[in-house]
Amino acid sequence: MSLKKRYNRINLITKQWKLKKTHSLITRYKIDPKFFNEFKFYIKLYISKALNIDFNINDKIFIKNIDKARNNRLNITPNGAIVPKREFHLEYNLVLRSWCELVRQISKKKPKLLKLFRITPNIRIKFGKELNDNKNRELSTSHPHSDAWVEGPWGMNCYIPFFGDTKNNNLQFYEPINEFNESYMAISPSYKKMQWVMDYYKKIKKIIPLVGHVNLSDYAAIHNTFRNPNCGTRVSIDTTLFVGNYKPHKDRLKEYTDKIPNIGLNHFVDSGQYEKDKPADKVSTYSHYTSKVLKLIKF
Ligand SMILES: [Fe+2]
Numbered sequence: 001m002s003l004k005k006r007y008n009r010i011n012l013i014t015k016q017w018k019l020k021k022t023h024s025l026i027t028r029y030k031i032d033p034k035f036f037n038e039f040k041f042y043i044k045l046y047i048s049k050a051l052n053i054d055f056n057i058n059d060k061i062f063i064k065n066i067d068k069a070r071n072n073r074l075n076i077t078p079n080g081a082i083v084p085k086r087e088f089h090l091e092y093n094l095v096l097r098s099w100c101e102l103v104r105q106i107s108k109k110k111p112k113l114l115k116l117f118r119i120t121p122n123i124r125i126k127f128g129k130e131l132n133d134n135k136n137r138e139l140s141t142s143h144p145h146s147d148a149w150v151e152g153p154w155g156m157n158c159y160i161p162f163f164g165d166t167k168n169n170n171l172q173f174y175e176p177i178n179e180f181n182e183s184y185m186a187i188s189p190s191y192k193k194m195q196w197v198m199d200y201y202k203k204i205k206k207i208i209p210l211v212g213h214v215n216l217s218d219y220a221a222i223h224n225t226f227r228n229p230n231c232g233t234r235v236s237i238d239t240t241l242f243v244g245n246y247k248p249h250k251d252r253l254k255e256y257t258d259k260i261p262n263i264g265l266n267h268f269v270d271s272g273q274y275e276k277d278k279p280a281d282k283v284s285t286y287s288h289y290t291s292k293v294l295k296l297i298k299f
Contacts, residue, residue, distance in 0.1 A: 003180035006218045013243055016110040022207055025175060025221040029106045029214040036212045039098040040162050043123060046095050049088035050075040059163040063233050070127050074275055077289055078134040079141055081122040084271035092271060095123060097264030104260050106214060116242035116256040119269065120290050126169055126225055128232045138190035141225050144174055144198055145191040147240055148219035150286050153185035154246030158239050159215045165232030166211050172226040173217065174201040185219060187249065189285045251286045261296065270295045
């Protein structure tokens with residue numbers, strides 16, 4: 001029974017990193033508002049290049065610009081993740097510089113607890129209306145899912161809503177009803193095929209991830225994108241990290257480093273492909289969309 005271990009791990013990071021626990025499987029870190037605004041600025045700059053739209057400091061206007069560009073799919077996956085390309089990987093590295101700094105801030109009271117750091121967070125646009133090609137995908141994040149199904153059982157999710165309609169377009173979490181069985185966290189190439197697990201889960205009410213906070217949750221907290229009727233678009237970051245002596249699925253290991261690199265200072269991430277290139281494949285079903293081409297370069 002690993003559920004107890006999972007609860008203990010949430011308690012441990014909450015205590016050591018001085019977080020705020022909101023559920024036995026979920027805890028959160030409040031980002032310094034000044035830092036958050038700067039981070040948001042870089043994300044907007046990155047999105048403006050990826051979608052070829054005007055930058056605007058005003059979130060509402062900027063979301064409108066994003067919505068107008070929803071058919072520009074050159075650099076967007078069906079799940080709404082932005083794929084970095086060389087034409088704008090300088091802007092991508094600004095985002096990653098903030099990302100590295102943020103994780104350093106979160107873990108600074110006990111850095112050793114963070115065992116694996118992922119250099120490729122997903123910067124995601126969740127349009128108010130789902131993109132058509134995502135609707136029936138086996139790995140659509142609109143299906144309730146555990147990232148354990150593609151990453152192995154022991155990681156943790158890290159989710160930060162940045163701007164847009166985060167009230168009506170956000171994440172819904174679920175928890176085990178009674179007994180927890182390890183088979184709920186089995187590996188699978190399809191979220192759809194794992195929907196049987198939902199018979200043993202129920203919705204967690206009243207926990208809506210807040211803007212400006214890093215929401216950390218155990219893989220046992222199943223989740224999906226929820227959209228209320230007529231909701232607007234939302235921009236967020238989601239990724240995974242590993243606390244404790246656990247490793248991800250072998251096809252994903254190379255997406256992680258054991259120390260947080262100083263990207264933008266003495267490291268640079270080469271996105272490895274141009275916009276005009278045929279989009280790179282993934283190493284395997286379990287891998288990230290950047291897995292074949294992206295490189296971390298140390299100066
Ligand atoms: Fe997820």
